[in-house]
Amino acid sequence: MIKVHLWSGLRRLAGGAEAVTVQATTVGQMFDAMIAAHPGLEPFIKAGVSVVIDGEVTAGGRNLAVKPENEIYLIQRVKGG
């Protein structure tokens, strides 16, 4: 099981929890499991989010591996100049 921390705007769509726990080995599976458990998250995830894995901001590629020991945060999609 992996633990995914949510920004506060998402928490109201996930039962108020600061984080959700899902079964997944990739970011894609993680998104799918989160949406299945909390359908209200779908428009936010589909609009694009950045996934921070162990402190590194990623664009959230679906095949990225995630493990139970990773620290995982969702943040708003970050763009650079």
Added chain:
Amino acid sequence: MPKDELKAGFRLVGTRPNRPDGLDKVTGRARYGADIVAANMLHAAVVRSPYAHARIKSIDASRALALEGVKAVITRADFPTGLTGEDWNLQENTIAGDTALYDGHAVVAVAATSALVAQDAARLIEVEYEVLPHVTDVDAAMAPGAPVIRAGNADHSVPEGMHPNVVRYIDFGHGDLEAGFAAADLIREGTYKTEATHQGYIEPHACLGQLGADGRGEMWVCTQGHWYIRRMCAAVLGIEAANLRVTPSEIGGGFGGKTTIFMEPLALALSRKAGGRPVKLVMSRAEVLRATGPTASASMDVKIGMKKDGTITAGQVNFRMQGGAFFGMSPIAEALPCAFACYDIPNLMHEGYEVLANRPKAAAYRAPGSPMAAFAVESLLDEMCRELSLDPLQVRLKNAAKEGTKSSYGPTYNRIGLVETLEATIAHPNLSAPLGPNQGRGVAAGFWFNHGGETSVSLQIGEDGTVGVSVGTPDIGGSRASIALMVAETLGIEYEAVRVNVVETGSLGVNEPTHGSRATFASGKAAVEAAESAIKQMCARAAAEWGIDPEAVEWADGAARPAGENAGKFPPLTIGEIGAKMGGTGGPISGHHESVPGGVGASFGVHVVDVEVDPETGKSTVLRYLVVQDAGRAIHPAYVEGQYQGGAAQGIGWALNEEYIYGADGRLQNPMFLDYRIPVASDLPMIDTVIVEVPNPGHPYGVRGVGETGIAPPLAAVANAVAAASGARLRTLPLSPPKVLAAIKAGQ
């Protein structure tokens, strides 16, 4: 760790060889966007809305079409319908549909046999408008009763009851805000505003497009990202991406503003309508300022709680940003996490609103959002330090984020170098330079994430042992030199034996633009991987020649060598010898690497500026400026210093002079460099730099991106220096002389 010690193990990395593009640029040989020509070429001109918000009632191009030499006129009717999301935004911004959304919005385009004829034809096109109410200020745009720019654009995040111009809402934080403020000895809050500024690249947007009736075409364009140009043009025009080949020109500055399209589909659509003749489109400076991506304007509330010893106990921000008349263009999602990113603060809350306004579609600008956020937070911190008689740098050091700190936006930091950067700043001699009357010193810190992104690189070994490297990231800040250094270091050959080329879209897999300070990091990392791949092949060729196992061959100093005495005694085979024979030993040798590279390292910077304010005029003169920033490792230090200095120079302009000035009619009042005043050489002192090197463990040579962080601190650093020099604390930029003078007089 001393810089020299870090570099001890490298032969080339950290040296300062000649720039590969230097001679081309100083002799005029470099070909920029407007330098590209083609046989049978037409020239284009664009008719733009003179109104901030207006319904387009009719367009009559008959007089223009009757003019000799005019070959095509296009309107929105020449583009496909049914686009959605960002594709629709791109198309709508390229050419208005039924409504012009800002002053300068393209409405009609014309192609003719010369630029003069095209401009004459544009003047003959009659557009009838119905002027609509407009709004350009971010706070006014979200107030009750503000004109609605486009209803139904708000996404799922916006709370009920907000004005329809509010299209996005973000909130995040951690800890117990109430308890954090209760624990503070001093709580202060303030509202800070920044105006929109332009990236101010010297080269205007320019392209040459050719598109046939069969949907196949080519484009030569000044851009930071030609795969983005390809994808966006294909979407806007309804053609297939693979049928459009895009070649980037040399680039005269981008700073984020050339990561998207503004007028490129117009050239292609005109070409298609003119029977496939190539069409050249070059923007004037006024068009660049009116119709290409400035950054957002911002209105920001900040509240901070601090103990008497300087410990920050709580922080709260509420930011409003407009990014023009299009959803998703403000950097609100970037500004918020940057606000307190430099500090370890247990109790934080961030809220932000994106708001539509009748302004051009904003584009990225160097660390999007971070300079505004730093202006607000670092200004208030400075005020509190002065009120508590605390050293502002020591307060920043006391609260500095470090490896293991829970960042303001949630995740735990990896190896970062803010503490080392602050320590290097405190040790710098500029800090002890004496200050005279009406002079003041300001400091500020700043942060940027940096980025990896889709990357594809190819490397080819030549028959003479020289090496070509094909990258897809246009060189806007020295990446060709840095990549050549890393490849030469890896292969054990000379820097001059490596040529890095930025190649067209048909030559590599998809590359994201040069954005997010990623080119030296991502293309460099991929080039090193490609070089390693080529080394393996060259070792295999040597092994075959020697009749030994490939694992028994190692690569050192530009040659394959037996890996030990047991491998046998053979003289080294150099890269030149292997290259000369490769046609007969298995064919060409090349290396490729495609990835979305991980291991991105965030970057922090600290700036110190000394300013003198003339109490008679309010004019601020920058006397001394210091940039200290963590580069991870500086591959080519001269380019790194150039990035630091460039970020500071742009930030000084933003702080002191630059602003979009809109009249009551919603029209931009200063669409030229005479009135939109960027700093020139005589406005600036030599900007001192210190490269701190806390190597990024996620890159083979320790690289962190360096291009963007340098623009985050200057706005606040300059404002803090002006406050120290004059006693006038201004919370709205720019700090133009009349504004500073009025504040001085108000305080007397």
